[in-house]
Amino acid sequence: MSTENATTTTLLSPQDLLKHWQGHRGLTRRVIEAFPEKELFEYTIGGMRTFAQLVMEIIDLTGPGAKGLATDDWGPKDMPHITGNNMPVTKAELLERWDDTTTELETYWPQIDDFEKSIIAFGQYPGTALSMALYFIDNEIHHRGQGYVYLRGLGIEPPFFWDRP
């Protein structure tokens, strides 16, 4: 049909998607910073994980995930967010891991040579490189949104959701 999305056939380059993700990552970092030290590791609602644990999941998916998408080496399966071992115990440590992950993402993302290729992420989740990258990003937004509720539950105003320069 002539009216169907006539002039644009493709939307995003890999670089565009990385930039979009990095905007989200900057916001998530500010949400981590907004938590008081103690509550970051202890506060929960309804039996959920702490925000530190949710963030560790994001870290575990982002760094090793980008590496896996680029190299098909998905690393060890006993990641901190699964085993609880090797977890950071201070906000400063968590932020340091966060920043190391940013470096990993920036290193490996440009090496992903085909976003349509079939992969089995972490040896168990089938998809394409693109569907998995979108999953990682969506998962970050999802858990960060939960962090917003934790902050509100603690009486703390979260950063603006739309502020992702």
Added chain:
Amino acid sequence: MSTENATTTTLLSPQDLLKHWQGHRGLTRRVIEAFPEKELFEYTIGGMRTFAQLVMEIIDLTGPGAKGLATDDWGPKDMPHITGNNMPVTKAELLERWDDTTTELETYWPQIDDFEKSIIAFGQYPGTALSMALYFIDNEIHHRGQGYVYLRGLGIEPPFFWDRP
């Protein structure tokens, strides 16, 4: 550089992005369904809006948003999630609006003829058609994640995040 995302230059077609969004919308619908009638309209944490109000925001951005992106007619500014007027008062009504919005989205999305065009969404938010569409999707994931915390706070198991057929 020869190693930089060599074989894929573009990632998503408009149809791909719509499909991705619809997967999310199906999940959000199931999260609405998981709420008890009363708590959907009354339960909050930390002074936040109820999940019905958050969902109404998603509805107001998605239907009128898709129409605006396609036609540049952004409709009236006094939307229910802003004024609180014309809000659905039962879960069935909210789901009906949800489904009407799905129809609107499916109608207008194929008519968006240029995702790189500059727009001012709802007469006040500048961006491109693409950046705004991504904002609408991300905003849905964000608020739905908050709904997950509400459900957990109510002792209810939410649908699986990854289940978006």
